[in-house]
Structure formats: C-alpha cells, structure tokens
Amino acid sequence: MTEKCPDYVNELNDFLDGTLDAATCAEIQKHIGHCDNCRIMVDTLRQTVTLCRGGKSEPLPAALQARLDGLLKARWEQKFGRSRSQ
Numbered sequence: 001m002t003e004k005c006p007d008y009v010n011e012l013n014d015f016l017d018g019t020l021d022a023a024t025c026a027e028i029q030k031h032i033g034h035c036d037n038c039r040i041m042v043d044t045l046r047q048t049v050t051l052c053r054g055g056k057s058e059p060l061p062a063a064l065q066a067r068l069d070g071l072l073k074a075r076w077e078q079k080f081g082r083s084r085s086q
C-alpha cells in the first residue's frame, strides 16, 4: 500500500461524469483496480453521483458526507503531509 497514488482528486468528477479523456480515464481505472484507497474514494463519489442523478438534489446523507470528507482529508494529508519523492 506504499505505491504512489496519482493526484486524481480533481479528475474524479470528470471521470465519473464520463467527460475525462480516454487516456486518463484508463489510467485511473487501472490504478483503482489495485489500490483500495482510491477505489473506496471512487466508490464513494460514484454513490454520490448516483444519488444526485436519482432525481433528487438533496444534500448528501450526513454519514456519506462525513466519509467523503474523511477520505479527501486523508488524501490531502497523504499528498502534502510528506515531501514529494517522485
């Protein structure tokens, strides 16, 4: 679980929207195929998108919102909490 995680945070919305370019899209799909952290984040975002497309535009359920916040915060700390080593 120490492999590098590309910075997908900004791309994930486009990824889930299907508006991301094919190359980046394939890259993300490949990565989440073997990265639990990113897969969980994608799953969470996908649930969010599904909920929003379900015909309702209600606020996120508190639990889902908290989970998403936690994941994004963790990713942020992971990304900026240590020096770049690429």
Ligand SMILES: [Zn+2]
Pocket (backbone or CB within 6 Å): 004, 005, 006, 031, 035, 036, 037, 038, 039
């Ligand atoms: Zn990852």
